[in-house]
Every structure is written in C-alpha cells, then in structure tokens.
Amino acid sequence: MTFSKQLRFLSLVACAAGAIALPACNRATKEQKALRAELRQALQEHSYAKAADLARRVLKLKPQDEGTWDRLVQAQFGLRDLAGAKQSLEEWRRAIKKPSPNLEEYAGDLAVVQHEPTAALQAWTKVLGIDPKNIRVLEKVARLEHAQRHWPEENDAWTASIKVQDGATARINRALCRRRLHRWQEAFEDLQRARELAPDDPEVQRGGKLFEQTGKFLAEIRELDAALAVSPDDPGLLGDRALMFLRCEDYELALEDAEAAAKAGPWAMRPKLFQAIALIDLARSDECERLEVDKRILLETLTQEFIETMGRLDSEISAERNNAELYAARAWQLNEIGQPALALQDAEKATQLDTKSASACAEASYALNKLGRAKEALEQIKRATELDANFPTAWEYRGELEMERGETLSAIDSFSHALETNQTVMALQKREQCYRRLGLLVKADQDHRAVEQLNARAAK
Known part of the structure; x- marks a missing residue:
C-alpha cells in the first residue's frame, strides 16, 4: 500500500470513529445536564442526601466540574457531614488548578464549625484578597470577630462592609460594637443611620431600645x-x-x-x-x-x-484586709438581703482573723441556718453568746433556734437573757409562746401584757 493510500485509509478510520463517538458524547453531555438540573432542584428543596449523591455522579463523569464540587460541599454542610465536606474540599483543590474563591470561603465555614477561628479568618482573608468587596465574607469575618470579643477587629470588618454597601444590618451591628468600645457618639450616629435605612427592621428596633435606655x-x-x-x-x-x-x-x-x-x-x-x-x-x-x-x-x-x-x-x-469587724459587718449586710452563702464566707473570714468575734459567730449562725445546716447554726450562736453574754440579738436568735428544736426551757432562758439587755416585742412574744407550751399561763400572760405596753408606747 502506497503512502497516499495509507493516509486515506487512516482518515476514513478516524471519520468512522468520530461518527461513532459523537452520539456517545452527546449522550454523556445530556446525562450531565440532566443530573445537574436534578442536583440544583434537590438543593433548592433541601434534599441534601439526594443532592450529594447526584453531585458525586456528575463528578464521576466530569471531575473538573467546579460548580458541582461547590454544590457537593453545600449538600454536605446541609447534612452536617463535616468529614465529608473536608474531604471534598481537599479533592476539589486537587482537581482544579485554580479553584474559585468559594473553596476558601467554605474552608473558612468548616473551620468555624470545628472551632478553629484562626484558620477560618485565614481562609476568608484569602477570599477578600481576591474579592475585597465580598459583602458576605466581610459579614462572616465581622461576626466571627464578635464571637471572639475582638471589638476593634469587628468594627473594622463592619466598616469595610459599609464602604462596599451601606446597610441597616452592618450599621446596627457596628453601633453595638462601638458601644462595646464606648465610642458613644459614633454608636448613636450608626443607630440613626440604621433607622433611616430600615426603621421597621427587628434588629434595628432591638438595638434602638437598648440605646434609648x-x-x-x-x-x-x-x-x-x-x-x-x-x-x-x-x-x-x-x-x-x-x-x-x-x-x-x-x-x-x-x-x-x-x-x-x-x-x-x-x-x-x-x-x-x-x-x-x-x-x-x-x-x-x-x-x-x-x-x-x-x-x-x-x-x-x-x-x-x-x-x-x-x-x-x-x-x-x-x-484593711485583716479587719475582722469589716468582714462581720459585710456578712450582716449579705444576710439581710438573703445571700447566706456569701455571708458565711465573710463570717468565716472574720472568725479566722478574730476567733473571739461574737458578731462573726452570730452571722455565721444565721447564714448556716438559712443554708439548712441547723446543728452547726446552733453551735455558732451558742459560741456567740459565750463570747459576749450581753449580746441581745444573739441570745434572741439562739432562743429561736432552740424553739425550732423543741428545747423549750433552753429557749426561755435564752429569751430571758436577751430581754435583760433589750426588751423587744419579738423576744417577748417568743417567750410567751414557750410559756404557753409548758402551761405556764401566768408568765405567758405577763409577757403578753408587756407586749401590749410596748406596742402602746410605740404608737404614741
């Protein structure tokens, strides 16, 4: 066979092969188009498992289809399949020589979910290096800085967003951020601008109420x-x-x-x-x-x-860190507002500094009783009356604790000690109750009349 004949033969073979391959190619293209359309529909319907399966089928046919890599990662995020999303991002990076900024944006999103804020910011910074006007990524940066309590950085991110496109969301968030920085004038200016842009926005209204207060x-x-x-x-x-x-x-x-x-x-x-x-x-x-x-x-x-x-x-x-009286005084204040645990802290500190502080023991007793530690409370109030026999409120409280325990005779003795120093309606009434429990009605009536006399004097 001459060279010219060989050439004609090869041409005929190529044409025949092309004629056979063209319908197959068209069939593959049609299949890909159908799969892509179905994939988009699945994502719109939030059918993420179906979308992920369709995306893999498309990528099997065309591994360099970047749009499908994008949709696969979207589906995996929807499924909360973080391991799958991470693997897809790696495969996407290998399959496409110059991937779109979306890849780095997703890498940042994944890092946030995995509690890696530094990696997230690095990824999003790459996106902004390519597309500095990407409002969506600027907002993500701002919100991540907020979550980390990086107020100056959050302020910078919202400012960059506003330069690209002024909006109520960015304005109210920058106002709230500037409040953190105590930049009050600028914060109120941002609030005013947010109200101009979207007066009915719920976020703007909530922020407005806070600033009004x-x-x-x-x-x-x-x-x-x-x-x-x-x-x-x-x-x-x-x-x-x-x-x-x-x-x-x-x-x-x-x-x-x-x-x-x-x-x-x-x-x-x-x-x-x-x-x-x-x-x-x-x-x-x-x-x-x-x-x-x-x-x-x-x-x-x-x-x-x-x-x-x-x-x-x-x-x-x-x-004066070693002044027991100050701690005891603060314990009294804390007991008065119903904070026995804190009161006990101060009372115990006062006792450590001064083992003979009757007031510290009394406050410890009151706090312990409120904390349900009645036995210890009685021990502490007894200690208080031993340290200061002329401490009427301690004697009165001791009597109350003894009454609660059914120790009526001891309670009468304690109330009597209290009344020797300071006559109060409460102590008289409590002792009257004790006398009546024991059937000592004459003494009970005496205390009753004493109460009436005290009340009459107080009414004048």
Missing part, C-alpha cells in the same frame, strides 16, 4: 469612662459603671465590668452581686452557682443605702 444614663457613664481611663483597674469605679449598665438594662456591658471589677478586686462582694444580676437577665442563671449567689437576687430589691454601704465596706476591706 443607655441614653438616660449616658452622662454618668461618660464620667466613669473618663475616670477609668486614668485608673483602668479600679474595682470601685468598674463596679459603679457595672451598676449604671444594670440600670440601663445593658446586661452584657454590666457583666463585662462586673467581671473586670471582681478580677481587679477579688476581695470585693459588690461585683459578685452585679455579675449574678447580669447573668440572670442574660438567661444564664445557672452560672450564679459558681459565684455562690442566690439566683433570686433582683436589682430592684437592693436599696441605694445597701449598695452604698457595700461599696464602702469593699473599699475599706481593700485597705
């Missing part, structure tokens, strides 16, 4: 901001500002300042109370247990006098 106390807050700029670790100032935020119902900032105050002044009690109140209002009341604060505490039940007294005692204790 803050505005009522803004002058006082700014004064404390200025003072804390000079003394940033002053527990008293931090506690004062925490109280301001509690009053304006900004419980997040209240908690932030109360925690800082407690860290700066671990001896102080007021910050613990403020922490607990903030936690309760943030629906985190279970965390009060570690603070040993009773979850029933309410800001409105704390009088201004109590708050000022606690602030003064905290300050005095900071200067």
Whole structure:
C-alpha cells in the first residue's frame, strides 16, 4: 500500500470513529445536564442526601466540574457531614488548578464549625484578597470577630462592609460594637443611620431600645469612662459603671465590668452581686452557682443605702484586709438581703482573723441556718453568746433556734437573757409562746401584757 493510500485509509478510520463517538458524547453531555438540573432542584428543596449523591455522579463523569464540587460541599454542610465536606474540599483543590474563591470561603465555614477561628479568618482573608468587596465574607469575618470579643477587629470588618454597601444590618451591628468600645457618639450616629435605612427592621428596633435606655444614663457613664481611663483597674469605679449598665438594662456591658471589677478586686462582694444580676437577665442563671449567689437576687430589691454601704465596706476591706469587724459587718449586710452563702464566707473570714468575734459567730449562725445546716447554726450562736453574754440579738436568735428544736426551757432562758439587755416585742412574744407550751399561763400572760405596753408606747 502506497503512502497516499495509507493516509486515506487512516482518515476514513478516524471519520468512522468520530461518527461513532459523537452520539456517545452527546449522550454523556445530556446525562450531565440532566443530573445537574436534578442536583440544583434537590438543593433548592433541601434534599441534601439526594443532592450529594447526584453531585458525586456528575463528578464521576466530569471531575473538573467546579460548580458541582461547590454544590457537593453545600449538600454536605446541609447534612452536617463535616468529614465529608473536608474531604471534598481537599479533592476539589486537587482537581482544579485554580479553584474559585468559594473553596476558601467554605474552608473558612468548616473551620468555624470545628472551632478553629484562626484558620477560618485565614481562609476568608484569602477570599477578600481576591474579592475585597465580598459583602458576605466581610459579614462572616465581622461576626466571627464578635464571637471572639475582638471589638476593634469587628468594627473594622463592619466598616469595610459599609464602604462596599451601606446597610441597616452592618450599621446596627457596628453601633453595638462601638458601644462595646464606648465610642458613644459614633454608636448613636450608626443607630440613626440604621433607622433611616430600615426603621421597621427587628434588629434595628432591638438595638434602638437598648440605646434609648443607655441614653438616660449616658452622662454618668461618660464620667466613669473618663475616670477609668486614668485608673483602668479600679474595682470601685468598674463596679459603679457595672451598676449604671444594670440600670440601663445593658446586661452584657454590666457583666463585662462586673467581671473586670471582681478580677481587679477579688476581695470585693459588690461585683459578685452585679455579675449574678447580669447573668440572670442574660438567661444564664445557672452560672450564679459558681459565684455562690442566690439566683433570686433582683436589682430592684437592693436599696441605694445597701449598695452604698457595700461599696464602702469593699473599699475599706481593700485597705484593711485583716479587719475582722469589716468582714462581720459585710456578712450582716449579705444576710439581710438573703445571700447566706456569701455571708458565711465573710463570717468565716472574720472568725479566722478574730476567733473571739461574737458578731462573726452570730452571722455565721444565721447564714448556716438559712443554708439548712441547723446543728452547726446552733453551735455558732451558742459560741456567740459565750463570747459576749450581753449580746441581745444573739441570745434572741439562739432562743429561736432552740424553739425550732423543741428545747423549750433552753429557749426561755435564752429569751430571758436577751430581754435583760433589750426588751423587744419579738423576744417577748417568743417567750410567751414557750410559756404557753409548758402551761405556764401566768408568765405567758405577763409577757403578753408587756407586749401590749410596748406596742402602746410605740404608737404614741
């Protein structure tokens, strides 16, 4: 066969092969198109298992189909198949030489779910390096910085988003972020702009209510901001500002300042109370247990006098850490507001500093009884009356505990000791009850008449 004949023969073979292959190619293309359409439909219907299966079938036919890699990862996220998504991202990276920024965005999304914020930010930074105007990724960065309490970085991310496209979501979130930074003027300006853009947006309305409350106390807050700029670790100032935020119902900032105050002044009690109140209002009341604060505490039940007294005692204790009287006085205050666990802490500290402190023993007794430790409570109040025989309130409380235990004769003796020093209606009434229990009606009637006389004098 001559060379020209050979060439013609090969041409005919090629044409024949092409004619055979073309229908097969068309069939494959049609199959891929049908699968892709079905895949898109499955994703729209949130049929993620079906979508993942369809995506794998397409990729088997065409491994370089980047759109299908994208949809496969979407389906795996929908299925919460994180291991599968991670593997798909690796395979996608190998299959496509220059993958789209979506791959890095998904890598960042996966890192967030796996609690790897640094890796997430690195991935999203790559996306923004290619597409700096990607609003979706800018918002993801801002929200991740918020979750990590990186307020300056969050502010920068929202600012970048606003430069690309001004919107109510970015504005209200930047306003809330700037509130964290105590950049009040700018925060209120962002709030105003958010209201202009979307006055009916629920997020904007919630933020607006918070700022309205803050505005009522803004002058006082700014004064404390200025003072804390000079003394940033002053527990008293931090506690004062925490109280301001509690009053304006900004419980997040209240908690932030109360925690800082407690860290700066671990001896102080007021910050613990403020922490607990903030936690309760943030629906985190279970965390009060570690603070040993009773979850029933309410800001409105704390009088201004109590708050000022606690602030003064905290300050005095900071200067005199070994003064038992100060701890005993603070224990009394804490018992008065129904915080026996904290009161017991202070009472025990006072006893350590002064083993002969009758008032510390009395406060410990009161706290122990409230904590359901009646036997120990009686031991402590007996100790208090032994240390100070002229302590009427201790004798009276001892009598009450003895009454509860059915020790009527002992209770009468205790009430009598109390009445020798200070006649009170309560002690007389309790002793009257004891006399009646024993059938000593003459003595009971005497106490009854004494009560009437005291009440008559008080009424004049």
